[in-house]
Amino acid sequence: MIKLQNVCKSYKLKDSKKTILDNISFEFPEKKNIGVLGVNGAGKSTLLRLIAGTEFPDSGKIIRTGKYSWPLGFSGSFHGTLTGIENLRFACRIYNANIKEVTEFVKDFSELGKFIHEPIQTYSSGMRSRLAFALSMAIDFDVYLVDEIMGVGDQGFQEKCKDAFTAKRKYSSVIMVSHSMNTIRDFSDVAILLTGEHLEIHEDVDKAIDIYTKLTHG
Amino acid sequence: MELIQALRVQGRVVSALTLRETRSRYGNSKLGFFWALFEPFAHIAVFMAIFSAMGRAIPIGDSMGVFILTGIAPWLLFSNIVTGIMGGVDGNRALLGYPQVMPIDTMISRILLETATIIIIFIFFVVLAINFDFTISLDDFLMMLSASGMIIVLAAGVGMINASIKLYFPSYATIYSALSRPFYFMSGIFFTADFLSPEILDLIDFNPILHIVEWLRSGFYTSFNSAFYDIEYVGTVTLVIFTLGLVAERATRKRARQI
Numbered sequence: 001m002i003k004l005q006n007v008c009k010s011y012k013l014k015d016s017k018k019t020i021l022d023n024i025s026f027e028f029p030e031k032k033n034i035g036v037l038g039v040n041g042a043g044k045s046t047l048l049r050l051i052a053g054t055e056f057p058d059s060g061k062i063i064r065t066g067k068y069s070w071p072l073g074f075s076g077s078f079h080g081t082l083t084g085i086e087n088l089r090f091a092c093r094i095y096n097a098n099i100k101e102v103t104e105f106v107k108d109f110s111e112l113g114k115f116i117h118e119p120i121q122t123y124s125s126g127m128r129s130r131l132a133f134a135l136s137m138a139i140d141f142d143v144y145l146v147d148e149i150m151g152v153g154d155q156g157f158q159e160k161c162k163d164a165f166t167a168k169r170k171y172s173s174v175i176m177v178s179h180s181m182n183t184i185r186d187f188s189d190v191a192i193l194l195t196g197e198h199l200e201i202h203e204d205v206d207k208a209i210d211i212y213t214k215l216t217h218g
Numbered sequence: 219m220e221l222i223q224a225l226r227v228q229g230r231v232v233s234a235l236t237l238r239e240t241r242s243r244y245g246n247s248k249l250g251f252f253w254a255l256f257e258p259f260a261h262i263a264v265f266m267a268i269f270s271a272m273g274r275a276i277p278i279g280d281s282m283g284v285f286i287l288t289g290i291a292p293w294l295l296f297s298n299i300v301t302g303i304m305g306g307v308d309g310n311r312a313l314l315g316y317p318q319v320m321p322i323d324t325m326i327s328r329i330l331l332e333t334a335t336i337i338i339i340f341i342f343f344v345v346l347a348i349n350f351d352f353t354i355s356l357d358d359f360l361m362m363l364s365a366s367g368m369i370i371v372l373a374a375g376v377g378m379i380n381a382s383i384k385l386y387f388p389s390y391a392t393i394y395s396a397l398s399r400p401f402y403f404m405s406g407i408f409f410t411a412d413f414l415s416p417e418i419l420d421l422i423d424f425n426p427i428l429h430i431v432e433w434l435r436s437g438f439y440t441s442f443n444s445a446f447y448d449i450e451y452v453g454t455v456t457l458v459i460f461t462l463g464l465v466a467e468r469a470t471r472k473r474a475r476q477i
Contacts, residue, residue: 053317056472070316077315082238093234094227094318 002028002051002143007060009046020046021057026199028192034175035184035205037212038194044177045073047194048145051175066142072132073147080121084112084131087120095139102138109160110134130157137164144168146176162186181209227318235310235319235327243331254335255342261290262343265408277410278435278442281352287343288435289407292366295336296373296427297398302328303377304384304391307474314475321474322467325381329374361437369430372456378463382470406431411446419446426455 009021020043028034028051038044048071049055050062070077078087088106092099107116110130120128129149136144144165165174165187178184184191184205191208193200195215202208244250265286276282306324313319348354356362383390405427411419422428429452432444 054315055475068317077312079238079310079312081242086238086241090234090238090313091316093237094231094316096230 001030001063001065003063004050005061005063007050007057007062009043009050009055009057021050022198023060024199028175029190029201031173032189033169033173033187035188035191035208036175036177036194037184037191037208039212039216042194044194045071045147048073048147048175048177052145067140069136069139069141069144071145071147072129072136072149076120076128076132078120078128078132081119083119084110084116084123087131088116088135091135091139097139102135105138106131106134109137109164111157133161137168140171142172144172144174144176146174146178148178181213184209228320228323231319231323232326232330235313235323236330238313239309239327239331254339258287258290258294258339258343261294261407262286269408277413278439279353281347281350284344284347284352284354286408287340287347288438289405289431291336291340292369292431292434293402293405293407293427295333295366296369296376298332298336299329299370299373300377300380300394300398302332303374304380304394307381321381321471325374325378325467329370329377333370355440356438357440358437362434363437365430365434365437368433368452368456369427371460372426372430372452375456375460375463378467379459381474382466385470385473401425401427404428406435410435410442411444426452 004021004024004026007021007024007026008019010017010019012018018041036044036047046055050057051064052068052071053062053064054071077091078084079090082090085103088103089099091097092102110116110133112127112131115123115127116131120131123131133149174187176184176187188205191202191205193202193208193212200208202211244254262283266282269282276285278285303325306328307314307321310319310324313324314321344354380390380394404422404425411423411428411432414422423446429447429449432447433449433452435442436444436447
């Protein structure tokens with residue numbers, strides 16, 4: 001369960017304030033895959049970080065139950081000077097996962113080859129997201145928070161991601177932010193539209209995409 | 219139950235961070251450990267050279283090196299913990315992307331690493347001194363432990379306050395390093411309090427590090443019991459600074475995550 005209660009969040013810019021959430025109360029539907037749509041700067045990634053708990057609201061409350069992944073994104077939670085394996089071990093330790101099992105899974109899934117022993121700062125963004133994705137699949141979460149990294153890599157890898165999620169569907173769900181409407185269509189049961197003033201939930205994903213497209217084109 | 223669960227998670231985070239910090243510093247090259255040994259060695263060597271040139275007598279015991287070691291070890295413990303805490307968040311920035319990793323965890327792991335480093339190095343030099351036939355008989359181990367514990371808590375407090383100020387004024391790190399420099403000469407690293415004239419002592423007896431160094435040496439040396447150090451004073455100052463540090467950390471936690 002994720003429940004926002006009177007949540008406010010804004011960022012200070014040089015001489016103005018950018019409000020992202022203004023006194024929002026909202027309950028996310030449970031056990032549904034949710035696609036988050038919104039124009040650039042509407043605060044999609046911030047919303048994901050608030051849900052994950054890596055950022056705090058300025059005021060208000062966020063109530064969560066269950067096990068959530070860290071926000072899986074390009075910038076990532078990976079430490080640049082540590083190798084892929086070292087980052088993986090760190091994540092295993094803090095999530096209390098079996099290092100050996102996770103390592104085997106990630107080596108196989110990420111297709112990083114010997115790059116897994118290189119520092120993360122030498123990785124391309126595609127490699128980073130492959131590692132992040134594989135690692136998160138190896139650890140069991142109730143909800144996966146995905147920030148844009150779906151739909152990276154070649155066709156083969158994308159298929160693999162899709163299969164992995166389908167396999168997990170029974171126990172886990174996903175909340176994702178993406179600019180690719182195809183990805184949103186493929187993965188989401190419902191869509192949430194961030195308009196800058198409020199959150200709108202749409203049971204009909206295609207309709208939400210229509211509204212979003214109109215917003216961005218005019 | 220919730221508290222136990224939270225503590226368990228924090229325990230996992232701190233131990234994972236400590237492991238990663240240790241590996242980064244000592245795992246990848248031998249240079250890290252060499253530097254850790256070289257730093258106190260350089261301080262000791264310089265003072266020994268100056269004092270033998272001046273023909274100054276050893277204040278306590280039969281080894282000038284050991285005397286300076288008992289001053290430089292708590293000093294480095296203090297200053298390395300403070301700078302460690304100040305750099306903790308920056309050094310682990312990306313890892314704060316994991317929701318359970320809190321800024322304070324990076325600080326705790328650095329305190330653990332710096333403390334372990336200094337203890338190992340202290341033991342290394344003491345064993346070295348014994349091999350060179352200097353007499354060393356630890357007088358009161360518990361007293362040394364209390365003094366060390368006090369300086370760790372004091373350093374943690376100063377470090378947390380500094381880290382919070384640094385979030386708002388990044389250039390504060392430079393200012394602090396300039397401000398702290400005089401304390402190197404006021405902390406009894408190369409003298410004892412009774413060596414100073416009462417007028418000078420009056421000027422610097424506010425310095426809690428000087429008290430702690432005297433306290434530690436009183437525990438280390440059988441032949442030395444300082445009348446100068448005041449546990450009540452040091453304890454109060456430490457408690458106030460540590461509390462302020464916790465409050466500052468708490469108040470700036472959100473900002474530490476965002477920058």
